[in-house]
Amino acid sequence: xxxxxxxxxxxxxxxxxxxxxxxxxxxxxxxxxxxxxxxxxxxxxxxxxxxxxxxxxxxxxxxxxxxxxxxxxxxxxxxxxxxxxxxxxxxxxxxxxxxxxxxxxxxxxxxxxxxxxxxxxxxxxxxxxxxxxxxxxxxxxxxxxxxxxxxxxxxxxxxxxxxxxxxxxxxxxxxxxxxxxxxxxxxxxxxxxxxxxxxxxxxxxxxxxxxxxxxxxxxxxxxxxxxxxxxxxxxxxxxxxxxxxxxxxxxxxxxxxxxxxxxxxxxxxxxxxxxxxxxxxxxxxxxxxxxxxxxxxxxxxxxxxxxxxxxxxxxxxxxxxxxxxxxxxxxxxxxxxxxxxxxxxxxxxxxxxxxxxxxxxxxxxxxxxxxxxxxxxxxxxxxxxxxxxxxxxxxxxxxxxxxxxxxxxxxxxxxxxxxxxxxxxxxxxxxxxxxxxxxxxxxxxxxxxxxxxxxxxxxxxxxxxxxxxxxxxxxxxxxxxxxxxxxxxxxxxxxxxxxxxxxxxxxxxxxxxxxxxxxxxxxxxxxxxxxxxxxxxxxxxxxxxxxxxxxxxxxxxxxxxxxxxxxxxxxxxxxxxxxxxxxxxxxxxxxxxxxxxxxxxxxxxxxxxxxxxxxxxxxxxxxxxxxxxxxxxxxxxxxxxxxxxxxxxxxxxxxxxxxxxxxxxx
Amino acid sequence: xxxxxxxxxxxxxxxxxxxxxxxxxxxxxxxxxxxxxxxxxxxxxxxxxxxxxxxxxxxxxxxxxxxxxxxxxxxxxxxxxxxxxxxxxxxxxxxxxxxxxxxxxxxxxxxxxxxxxxxxxxxxxxxxxxxxxxxxxxxxxxxxxxxxxxxxxxxxxxxxxxxxxxxxxxxxxxxxxxxxxxxxxxxxxxxxxxxxxxxxxxxxxxxxxxxxxxxxxxxxxxxxxxxxxxxxxxxxxxxxxxxxxxxxxxxxxxxxxxxxxxxxxxxxxxxxxxxxxxxxxxxxxxx
Ligand code: HEM
Ligand SMILES: [Cu+2]
Numbered sequence: 001x002x003x004x005x006x007x008x009x010x011x012x013x014x015x016x017x018x019x020x021x022x023x024x025x026x027x028x029x030x031x032x033x034x035x036x037x038x039x040x041x042x043x044x045x046x047x048x049x050x051x052x053x054x055x056x057x058x059x060x061x062x063x064x065x066x067x068x069x070x071x072x073x074x075x076x077x078x079x080x081x082x083x084x085x086x087x088x089x090x091x092x093x094x095x096x097x098x099x100x101x102x103x104x105x106x107x108x109x110x111x112x113x114x115x116x117x118x119x120x121x122x123x124x125x126x127x128x129x130x131x132x133x134x135x136x137x138x139x140x141x142x143x144x145x146x147x148x149x150x151x152x153x154x155x156x157x158x159x160x161x162x163x164x165x166x167x168x169x170x171x172x173x174x175x176x177x178x179x180x181x182x183x184x185x186x187x188x189x190x191x192x193x194x195x196x197x198x199x200x201x202x203x204x205x206x207x208x209x210x211x212x213x214x215x216x217x218x219x220x221x222x223x224x225x226x227x228x229x230x231x232x233x234x235x236x237x238x239x240x241x242x243x244x245x246x247x248x249x250x251x252x253x254x255x256x257x258x259x260x261x262x263x264x265x266x267x268x269x270x271x272x273x274x275x276x277x278x279x280x281x282x283x284x285x286x287x288x289x290x291x292x293x294x295x296x297x298x299x300x301x302x303x304x305x306x307x308x309x310x311x312x313x314x315x316x317x318x319x320x321x322x323x324x325x326x327x328x329x330x331x332x333x334x335x336x337x338x339x340x341x342x343x344x345x346x347x348x349x350x351x352x353x354x355x356x357x358x359x360x361x362x363x364x365x366x367x368x369x370x371x372x373x374x375x376x377x378x379x380x381x382x383x384x385x386x387x388x389x390x391x392x393x394x395x396x397x398x399x400x401x402x403x404x405x406x407x408x409x410x411x412x413x414x415x416x417x418x419x420x421x422x423x424x425x426x427x428x429x430x431x432x433x434x435x436x437x438x439x440x441x442x443x444x445x446x447x448x449x450x451x452x453x454x455x456x457x458x459x460x461x462x463x464x465x466x467x468x469x470x471x472x473x474x475x476x477x478x479x480x481x482x483x484x485x486x487x488x489x490x491x492x493x494x495x496x497x498x499x500x501x502x503x504x505x506x507x508x509x510x511x512x513x514x515x516x517x518x519x520x521x522x523x524x525x526x527x528x529x530x531x532x533x534x535x536x537x538x539x540x541x542x543x544x545x546x547x548x549x550x551x552x553x554x555x556x557x558x559x560x561x562x563x564x565x566x567x568x569x570x571x572x573x574x575x576x577x578x579x580x581x582x583x584x585x586x587x588x589x590x591x592x593x594x595x596x597x598x599x600x601x602x603x604x605x606x607x608x609x610x611x612x613x614x615x616x617x618x619x620x621x622x623x624x625x626x627x628x629x630x631x632x633x634x635x636x637x638x639x640x641x642x643x644x645x646x647x648x649x650x651x652x653x654x655x656x657x658x659x660x661x662x663x664x665x666x
Numbered sequence: 667x668x669x670x671x672x673x674x675x676x677x678x679x680x681x682x683x684x685x686x687x688x689x690x691x692x693x694x695x696x697x698x699x700x701x702x703x704x705x706x707x708x709x710x711x712x713x714x715x716x717x718x719x720x721x722x723x724x725x726x727x728x729x730x731x732x733x734x735x736x737x738x739x740x741x742x743x744x745x746x747x748x749x750x751x752x753x754x755x756x757x758x759x760x761x762x763x764x765x766x767x768x769x770x771x772x773x774x775x776x777x778x779x780x781x782x783x784x785x786x787x788x789x790x791x792x793x794x795x796x797x798x799x800x801x802x803x804x805x806x807x808x809x810x811x812x813x814x815x816x817x818x819x820x821x822x823x824x825x826x827x828x829x830x831x832x833x834x835x836x837x838x839x840x841x842x843x844x845x846x847x848x849x850x851x852x853x854x855x856x857x858x859x860x861x862x863x864x865x866x867x868x869x870x871x872x873x874x875x876x877x878x879x880x881x882x883x884x885x886x887x888x889x890x891x892x893x894x895x896x897x898x899x900x901x902x903x904x905x906x907x908x909x910x911x912x913x914x915x916x917x918x919x920x921x922x923x924x925x926x927x928x929x930x931x932x933x934x935x936x937x938x939x940x941x942x943x944x945x946x947x948x949x950x951x952x953x
């Protein structure tokens with residue numbers, strides 16, 4: 001009846017996961033009860049859960065990402081403390097638990113932390129920057145989000161029901177095959193990623209279509225903000241790379257469920273094929289993570305330097321070059337397979353070449369600051385920290401791309417330091433810069449500067465103290481994923497590293513305080529005008545938060561710096577542009593499709609993991625029926641009357657007119 | 667398993683006296699790998715350090731409060747700067763590509779190396795979670811201890827008796843994967859007598875952290891003596907099957923009774939290790 005699921009699946013004998021799971025479950029329950037008692041359910045259902053508004057979906061993505069980043073951080077704390085104490089002893093985490101933690105940490109951070117954060121920012125920002133009302137497929141967008149949430153839920157469920165994968169954030173066979181990993185851990189991993197992977201591909205399709213097909217009148221490709229370019233590149237990578245991941249995991253699942261032999265030791269299976277396939281997705285994936293962050297910095301640095309981005313064309317070229325070359329370097333993740341001199345040399349060289357456009361970008365941000373008036377707001381602090389940190393991370397990346405050096409450093413703590421150097425120093429700093437930068441646009445008030453600044457300082461310092469020691473122990477031969485060790489030379493560095501975790505923790509607490517204080521003091525932090533940073537791109541031309549339809553009338557873009565120029569012209573003439581003619585606006589109606597389909601997908605994933613076949617069938621039919629119901633609906637849009645649009649826009653114009661007096665044009 | 671763990675711990679304590687840093691190479695390959703690492707680092711630092719300084723300097727000088735800095739709000743393009751900005755990284759990478767190309771070929775793990783005397787063939791089998799070193803010419807089977815004469819080229823043939831992992835002695839040089847059903851090749855040479863740290867460097871399951879071994883470089887005489895010291899029941903296919911079960915093992919040296927053991931493992935005549943017993947949450951390996 002319930003497949004493999006029995007009471008044995010609950011780890012009654014393991015206090016740590018059980019307690020952790022119980023605390024989380026209770027917290028979730030408490031929140032749910034609170035929401036229900038307060039009577040917020042209808043509001044949440046109407047305005048958020050069934051919303052197909054790209055801004056709402058973007059905010060939900062970021063909220064999910066923040067939640068998951070915290071879960072992943074708890075894993076990180078456990079790993080660092082374990083390695084700090086497990087010197088000539090077993091520490092407090094047995095291997096079967098420790099191995100789950102590093103696997104869950106990587107999986108959660110990459111797939112449910114970093115990626116949703118970037119996708120959330122793209123969701124919120126791209127249509128606004130393109131000067132349009134929504135993405136190409138709004139309901140699909142909601143489906144994408146909820147499928148991602150479904151994957152995240154499954155991964156977290158494994159904490160209490162069964163176990164998670166113990167094979168690392170990428171399940172290398174044959175370790176991940178049934179013979180060596182007979183538990184449900186790898187199945188949790190695979191099904192969570194298959195489900196969220198569908199969501200990610202749909203996001204890719206959605207955004208590529210949006211950016212290629214739906215732009216404001218006059219918004220030619222070469223007038224798009226760099227963030228839209230990087231979003232385009234990242235989504236092209238998603239569309240091209242994610243199907244590879246899906247196929248690879250499908251093959252692994254066939255091995256595990258139906259006794260196929262794609263990657264097994266025996267029966268003609270070949271694990272080298274898995275390595276190639278997973279990294280053919282994996283390297284593009286790292287650029288999916290970093291490109292949107294590059295885009296964020298290309299918004300933040302010009303805004304706070306009071307200048308346009310330097311070398312726009314170079315930036316575009318560099319972005320697209322990275323997009324292309326990202327597919328030609330995958331083998332640098334396994335130089336140590338022994339493919340031979342020629343193969344290693346070619347992939348090593350290609351990997352070094354990808355550093356060229358990356359370097360160009362750094363220089364262009366540098367020259368964006370040159371001749372500017374740099375305001376060190378919180379987003380700018382993150383940006384400068386990024387430029388420095390990422391340059392170091394790029395350097396160590398290229399070092400690892402030199403095969404003989406990689407022969408010494410592959411899979412070492414040096415590698416761990418490298419990718420955290422680029423992912424934390426690049427993607428996470430970018431995410432936090434972006435969040436701080438667009439927060440007032442989303443909620444109508446800024447985040448508190450003082451607290452935010454200290455949060456940034458502590459987080460940045462924490463990052464360096466945690467990861468610089470890892471470079472050192474990597475050079476001292478320490479391999480990654482050690483549950484315990486006996487080498488005295490590594491010990492002091494592990495102690496330094498764990499101290500860094502403490503600093504990072506302070507940074508995170510301060511970030512929470514920042515958000516709390518900002519909500520409390522929101523009246524004094526209010527952004528009345530919609531342009532709190534003296535921005536340059538279209539999202540700052542509308543109100544904060546923007547109305548559902550984004551723009552009362554779509555802008556007619558005639559220059560790369562369109563908004564900046566009309567702002568300057570208005571300031572010089574001290575009059576706003578003429579009032580436009582308002583018309584009715586049609587917007588897509590809310591839809592529960594995403595939520596309901598994801599509900600069935602979660603049930604189906606769970607049933608597949610536990611071999612509860614009847615439930616798989618029921619859930620599949622449910623998910624399918626949801627789509628059919630959606631396809632059948634008659635009313636797809638609702639109309640916002642011209643009077644409402646006019647009323648809202650008059651308020652916006654009034655605030656702008658008032659602000660105009662105080663604004664001195666450049 | 668718990669009893670074994672205590673014994674293994676003591677041997678691990680002995681191991682921790684081993685040297686390890688890769689900047690203290692004790693073999694020709696390690697020395698060359700480290701040299702290339704340093705060279706590449708130097709090439710990149712030549713551009714990275716000025717860049718880092720420029721980032722800090724520009725950010726500081728052009729801070730909003732600095733009235734002496736000239737504000738140029740329209741400075742968004744300069745052909746010359748663009749040229750420099752593309753060519754500096756490109757030239758650096760060109761230089762690096764040379765290092766990569768030459769290094770990849772010279773230090774290809776499969777490429778034979780020179781040294782004193784006839785090359786010594788050692789067959790390496792990674793198991794859950796121990797290392798088996800077979801000396802076909804000396805007819806020896808050594809568990810968790812790799813012994814090699816100083817200066818002699820070592821011709822390593824490697825495979826896995828279970829999952830994929832990697833063989834690595836940091837101070838001797840280059841690591842390489844071990845995979846079931848396949849033979850990887852690695853050529854090394856130890857240049858200075860001593861005890862070195864050897865490890866598995868690819869996650870291989872619950873006992874992974876204990877999957878390290880002692881790599882000893884000894885004089886030719888000591889090596890000869892060591893080869894004579896094999897004791898106990900000869901190591902054959904049955905002994906291998908027992909060893910291939912999941913668990914830890916103490917160092918041991920035994921005469922090798924099955925000359926084709928390695929090829930039998932590679933061709934899967936001896937099947938890969940059985941893995942854990944199926945269960946939802948397998949019991950702890952190491953308490
Ligand atoms: C300057 C360009 C870069 C180069 C040349 C580079 C090179 C490399 C190389 C050669 C490896 C494999 C090392 C090994 O396994 O021995 C690696 C690993 C990795 N890199 Fe980079 N990298 C670069 C930038 C990035 C960026 C931008 C990211 C992500 C934002 C990133 C994320 C990663 C990750 C996650 C891994 C480790 C995967 C794993 O084994 O678990 N890298 N990089
Ligand atoms: Cu890569």
